[in-house]
Amino acid sequence: MVLENEIFKDFEDIVGKNNINDGKVITTAYAYNWCMEFFNYMEDKEPSPFSSIPKAVILPASTEEVAEIIKLCNKYGIKFKAQSTGLGPWNQPSTDNCIIVDLRRMNKLVKIDEKNLYAVIEPYVSGAQLQVEAMKYGLNCHMPGAGPHVSPLASATSMAGPGFTSPSTGHSARNVLGVEWVLPTGDIMRLGAIGLKKKPDWYNGDGPGPSLRGIMRGWVGAKSGIGVFTKVAVKLFPYPCSTDFTITGKSPNYGFKIPKYLRLYVMDCKTYEFLEEVMLKVDEEEISFMCSHLSGSGLAAIFSNSLQGLIGKAKLAQLKVPIVILITARTDREFDYKQKVMDNLIQELNIKDIIGKSYSPEPVFYAEALRSNLGLHGFITTGSFQSSKGGSDTAAVCLLSTKMNIPLKMEYIKSGAIGNDSGKGVWMTSYESGHYYHMESPTMFDQTDDHSVKGMAEYMEASNQLDLLKHLGAPFFVEGTQMHELFGPHMSNYHIWLRKIKQAFDPNNIADSGFYISPHSKE
């Protein structure tokens, strides 16, 4: 037993004996995560895929249990790290004086408010689960680019959350309404209309009083460094087309009965300048469900479900600066209108759409687009990838960042450390019809190859330095004290304010700050 008997018993009394474990096997397994090897290397440790091993893993079933667990953590001076679906290194403890609070048992879809277009969910409801239930009402949810298997609550409260449907569904920060939040002290706070004394409900995330949404999550979230989110209301949107979702065939060769009113356009803009013009014009028309720029190799990847299939799409990979647009509609009239607008833009911009001409995707592409499964294609080539950059800015800044990153990336490609995407590997999407843009640079590496892992880590650090040097904004994985202290002085000293928030909300420094900010600069 890693926890002292008395302490273990106190935790066990909260969740019951089957829902806590401090055995070596369970706790070691929780120390593993995707990308840990190069995160470790970036911190001058061995490039092992394992983080610090937690003292125990505990599985609460309710907000009240979470609150009691956190109070005990305060009592015994043990840090906690919460996780829901658990993908990524930001779920990992940064110290071995920490327990993992695995929120897996909190998996209720509390309600769908069809009239007011929102759903209330617990941490372990996945994006696909929420989407299929929303579809029964003709509705849809925003899903982060990570995929339909991850937690919309985690994304809404604790991560950045861009997605392939961001032109029409925004990103996670923009979709969060009422929030139930267990603070690092164990107190339960309810943000938004759910905090009202009279007629509390989830429909509004701001108020009563000043909004705490910025404090609660800021730009990229605190990754449990400021408490645990146990329920959240997220916006719902009308489903973009018919909700008939019929998959045919058998995995992995699925077919899809493409619903009415979907049309895909893929065009090669040839230059980044022209891409900017095309994206801005398309977004201005507010017609696209998806509007993304990917590199040629990235484009080939989203249309392939295997490396072999990807190689067969070499022609797509040769496109210089592609743009992918998916328009959707619910009626003939809406569909006609959107297609006419696209036809006019294509004519006006003198650009060629290759879909139905030189290329037609497999029908299953449309299913994956509707279910937001495309991000997972990033793993096809080398087994792993991670993104540098992640700016949220104007199209011009995002593209400047894209261009400036190419020579840097090429250095590491030439060294054989990262996958060859000609340095152009990027995913850029508009948010909310082009109000602003997201850009990140997915970079392929092989987690089983030490040279690749170390090269990836060095590339990530160099990419961060480039962001600073060229004023390209902070990457969206700006997390942890070191990164905040690196970027903060260049960005209005935000890190000082972030630290004040941490100090105010977590007086005993109990929430693991490994991917947030430590309360003191020299911790």
Added chain:
Amino acid sequence: MMDDEEYKHLIRRCIRCSICKWIPQLQIKSKKYATICPAIDMYNFHPYSGGGKIILALALEMEKIKPSEELRDIVYKCTECGGCDVSCKFLNNLEPLEIIIKLREKLVDLGYGPMPKQQQYIDSVKKNNNPYNEPHENRLNWLPEDINIDPNAQVLYFVGCTSSYRRKEMAIAACRVLNAAGVPFNILDNEEYCCGSPVFRTGDINTFKDFMNKNVDAIEAKNIKKVVFSCAGCYDTFKVHYPLYRNYNFEVKHSVEFFNELIENGKLLLTKKVPLTVTYHDPCHLGRNAEPYKEWKGKVVNLMPLISIHVPPKPKRCGTDGVYESPRELLKKIPELKFIEMERIKEYSYCCGAGAGVKSAFPEFALHTAKNRIQEAEDTGAQVITSSCPFCSTNLQDAIHESDSLLKYYDINELLMMAIGITDEKLKEFLGEVA
């Protein structure tokens, strides 16, 4: 199956995405029936999932953990249903199921596997040729006198231990249907031995090979052309795992395939109405796990740094080629039977919970899983759940009983008997025993 080098490589490639906990993302139709892994559904801690067990394999290899009873209990709390494998392989190239199988083998080699209860079964297989501690000479006690056996037939019905000793109604039904179709068939009599599935799935490969050789030798000595199984576990073992160690010169068919062909060829006439609403449970061993391994001889070509491909392309075993259509076609041919599907079917069917030694070692886990499946069947509005595997039969019937469900369970061949119009006193007697 993978060699040690591939094992050591692949256990470093899990991205901990948890896709293995869900049915393929594109197939999710409801929140309620979105999951695929019985073990994580029951025990909740991540290491119980397919990906979690890959992490355990890596941690063991890296000596971050030592072999222990704690590790053994987690690794063996798995039905080896392969659901994780199907979901993972939609986009990835990992082999979760083979890694789990190999991890069990390693635990056996290290002296930590199988579970004590499973060891009793293995001991019984070695001693009695069946896992149930029953005398070998009683293997044919189920056989009614009026069933016609033809010692010279080229079709063999392989009964299996579970149908011989525990689910006798399945053996009787299969034989009655064969007789009704006028198909001459033989059985192995006292030369039939356990197929080896229970020992293979708990990691004892040497004992498995002994039983494989005894059965194949006996069948080949009788000049058999076709072997028919009503047990999905025996069928999977013969079809998928025997060829990994030994080739044989006969064809294998599950009864649902063979009988469906007989109906199509007009040799089996379904004349009686069976006005029941029926749903079908895909056994893992007849479905996704019955997909054979395809031999690959090629090389790995490095296209560019970090990117290699198999030339020619290496076949990926994804559960695509399991036996899915035959039982459905067969059921749809039964007059007035209304066939209705559950949400999780075919390659992403939810496991009954009995497999890989779970029913013996962790009965509460097996029952928990089967109750989940029975609930799913009930939600279709069906009156009957049917399947084609004696382990599924036992476990699903236990769940029906434990959850006071109004569902009835029939083996698919019992439904065929109804459609043919056969009644059988001995079968009724056995069904009475079960009830």
